Every structure is written in C-alpha cells, then in structure tokens.
Amino acid sequence: MASGAERSDGRRKSRSKGGQPMVRSVERAAQIVELLLGSGTEGKRVTELSRDLGLHKTTVVRLLQTLVAIGAVRKDEDTNRYSWEPLACIALISRARDILSSTDMVQEALRELADASGETAYVARLDVRQRASTIAAVAHPEGPGWVHLAVGNLFPAQATATGKRCLAYLSSAEVAEWVKGGLERLTRHTITSEDRLRRELQRYRRQGYALNRGESTLGLSAVAVALWDESGRPMGAVGITPVSERMTEETIERWVPLLKESSEKISQILYVGFGSVEELPDGTAAPAAEGRSGSRGGRESRR
Numbered sequence: 001m002a003s004g005a006e007r008s009d010g011r012r013k014s015r016s017k018g019g020q021p022m023v024r025s026v027e028r029a030a031q032i033v034e035l036l037l038g039s040g041t042e043g044k045r046v047t048e049l050s051r052d053l054g055l056h057k058t059t060v061v062r063l064l065q066t067l068v069a070i071g072a073v074r075k076d077e078d079t080n081r082y083s084w085e086p087l088a089c090i091a092l093i094s095r096a097r098d099i100l101s102s103t104d105m106v107q108e109a110l111r112e113l114a115d116a117s118g119e120t121a122y123v124a125r126l127d128v129r130q131r132a133s134t135i136a137a138v139a140h141p142e143g144p145g146w147v148h149l150a151v152g153n154l155f156p157a158q159a160t161a162t163g164k165r166c167l168a169y170l171s172s173a174e175v176a177e178w179v180k181g182g183l184e185r186l187t188r189h190t191i192t193s194e195d196r197l198r199r200e201l202q203r204y205r206r207q208g209y210a211l212n213r214g215e216s217t218l219g220l221s222a223v224a225v226a227l228w229d230e231s232g233r234p235m236g237a238v239g240i241t242p243v244s245e246r247m248t249e250e251t252i253e254r255w256v257p258l259l260k261e262s263s264e265k266i267s268q269i270l271y272v273g274f275g276s277v278e279e280l281p282d283g284t285a286a287p288a289a290e291g292r293s294g295s296r297g298g299r300e301s302r303r
Contacts, residue, residue: 028055029063036073036084043076043083103137105269110139110238113262117240117255120147123227123266124162125236131178132156133163136236147220147241155216156184158191161224162237165210168201169226169234175201189214209256210237214244221247225259228267235270238263 035052036044046064050057064082067073074085106123113121123137135153140146157163157178170178175198183192191197204210212222224239240255 025063028053028059029067032060032063032067033072033084036082039083041083043079043081045079045081049082102269106137106266107139109262109265109269110137113238113240113258114139114141114146116258117141118143118146119240119242119246119255120149121238121240121262122149122162123236123238124160124224126157126163126166126234127154130154133160133166133237145243147243149241156186156190158183158197159186159212159216160239161210161212161222161241162239164200164204164212165224165226165237166234167197168205168210170201172198186216187214187218189218191215209252209259211247211252212241213247219244223247223252223255223259225256225263227263227270238266 031053032049035049044052046057046060049055049064050060053060064073064075068075068082071085072088073082075082110121110123118141120141121139122135124133125136126132127134132154133156135149135151138149138151140148155163157167167175167178176194179194179197183194183197184190185192191200200210209223209225212220212224214221216222220241221244222239222241224237226234227236227238229235238259240259242251
C-alpha cells in the first residue's frame with residue numbers, strides 16, 4: 001500500500017514507495033485487480049471489494065465498470081461477482097513469455113560480445129531522475145581477470161562510458177539542466193566541469209562511441225556504444241569494461257566494431273521488434289551503434 005501525505009486541503013495525497021505522487025484512480029484500480037487475482041475464479045462482489053479497500057461502493061462500481069470496459073475484469077451477471085478476465089490473463093502471460101525470451105536473447109548477445117572481446121560486456125540505461133547510468137544486464141567471459149559488474153549497479157552518468165554515450169544526444173539546454181547541482185567526483189579522473197563534459201560529449205557524438213578511463217573506478221576503463229529505439233534515439237548503451245592496462249588504442253579499434261554489431265542485435269530485440277535497425281518505422285536509418293568501464297575479476301566496480 002502506498003503511504004499518504006497531507007495535502008493543503010486536508011485530504012491525503014497518495015505516494016509510491018519512491019515518494020513520487022500517484023494517480024489515485026490508477027492506484028485503486030490496481031488494488032482491485034490485485035484483490036480479484038487473489039480471489040481466483042470465485043471473484044468478489046462490490047460489497048466485498050468496498051470493505052476490503054475501505055472505499056465507497058459507488059467508487060468501486062465506477063472503477064469496475066472501467067476495468068470491464070477495457071477487458072481486464074469480467075462480471076458474472078447471475079452472481080454479480082467480478083473476477084479477473086482469463087483471456088486477459090493469458091495475454092499477459094504470453095507477453096511475459098515474450099519478454100523473458102527477449103531477455104534470454106539479450107543475454108546471448110552479451111555472452112557473444114564477452115567471448116569475442118575477452119572482457120565483461122554489459123547493457124546500461126540512463127536513469128534521468130537519479131542522473132545515473134544503471135546496469136541492466138551483464139555477461140562475463142570465460143577465464144580469470146575479468147571485471148565484476150552486477151545488475152542494478154548505479155553510477156553518476158558523466159563518470160561512465162554508457163552514461164556519456166547517452167548524454168551526447170541531449171540538447172544544450174538538457175545538458176545545462178543535467179549538471180545543475182554539480183557533478184559528483186568518484187576519482188581524480190571524473191569529469192566535474194560542465195565545459196569539459198560538453199567538449200567530451202561533442203567528441204563522442206562525432207566518433208560514435210564513448211570512453212571511461214578510470215573515471216568511475218581507478219584502474220578500470222570502458223568503451224560503449226548506444227542502443228537505439230524506434231525513433232533512432234539512444235535509450236541505453238552497451239559496453240565493454242576491462243582493467244585500464246588492457247584498454248589501448250588497438251583494443252578500442254578492435255572492440256568498437258564488436259560493440260556496434262552487438263548494439264544492432266540488442267536494439268532489434270528491445271526496440272525494433274526483431275526488425276532491421278536500418279528500416280525503422282519512419283523510414284529513417286538508425287545511427288551507427290556505440291561503449292563503458294568496470295572492476296577486475298571478483299572486485300566490485302563503480303560504473
């Protein structure tokens with residue numbers, strides 16, 4: 001259940017666990033669906049739902065009518081009981097299977113990248129609210145000495161290759177908004193100057209990939225390229241992260257084509273519905289794909 005916060009008019013304003021305001025009707029509808037799922041095929045009457053939720057019957061009826069209209073809930077006219085619509089449940093389960101299948105395909109693409117490069121490969125997304133790059137998927141190569149990353153690891157975006165690759169596509173005004181409040185320093189190499197950040201972002205946009213040279217963790221580096229959505233906008237990035245001595249101009253030159261190939265595969269899986277990245281819905285071509293950094297085998301890194 002969401003926690004409450006007093007409004008100026010004395011009523012309570014619902015908030016999620018993260019403290020963000022919630023739309024009350026959506027919250028209540030979700031609570032109804034949760035109760036109906038728990039009731040199985042038997043379902044519940046309006047009076048039961050009203051009691052369980054502490055809501056007036058009129059409110060419950062209005063929400064149920066909406067849920068029935070969109071096909072999420074069904075009503076038994078003989079018993080006046082409401083239950084979860086089985087076909088809607090089947091559709092959701094089928095969609096969940098598709099998502100799990102896509103997840104497996106992303107992991108396979110990352111494993112191929114990790115094996116081809118001999119380094120840890122990962123996908124990260126840009127968390128605008130926290131101004132951070134968050135690890136979404138990881139694959140480690142066979143053998144010792146690789147950098148350890150974990151799903152969910154979160155690092156200041158300007159200190160990571162994946163984060164900077166996504167930031168390179170923000171407008172000048174968006175970058176100015178992003179740096180408000182300062183840029184967190186993690187190591188002596190971390191970018192903390194807006195001017196320097198802007199110069200690097202311009203370079204990364206031109207060259208098609210971004211670098212992290214010990215900016216998130218001393219001794220660790222990374223190279224990253226972007227993942228593209230249907231509109232050709234970067235929604236995340238795929239990267240390779242070695243210890244710094246293994247990232248040279250020669251290895252970067254070898255890894256960037258591998259990253260671009262991986263980016264195309266993963267972009268197709270996640271954003272283009274298994275279609276060609278070169279044939280987006282609006283007829284435009286996606287830009288060339290692009291990279292990021294980590295910590296040595298067994299060591300936790302700050303991406």
